[in-house]
Amino acid sequence: MKKKIANWGNYPVIESDEKAFSFTEDIQDYARQHEHFITRGNGRCYGDASLALPPYLL
Structure with missing residues (x-):
């Protein structure tokens, strides 16, 4: 699902495909x-490591 995400500091904000999984x-x-x-x-950090491009998040 595509959504706008940011870390705790709310900067930067990016649009990403975010996936959630229930099983390993x-x-x-x-x-x-x-x-x-x-x-x-x-997303409760001040870094932006999880906002890397291309934005495919797990």
Whole structure:
């Protein structure tokens, strides 16, 4: 699902395809099929590491 995201400091704001998974196996399958992605926790940090481009977030 595409949505606008930011970290705790609310800057920068980017539009990203964000995916959520309930099972470890689903994450593993996704990782095998996609080359570009970065994991993201709950966004409660001041860094922007989880806002990398191309924006595919897990």
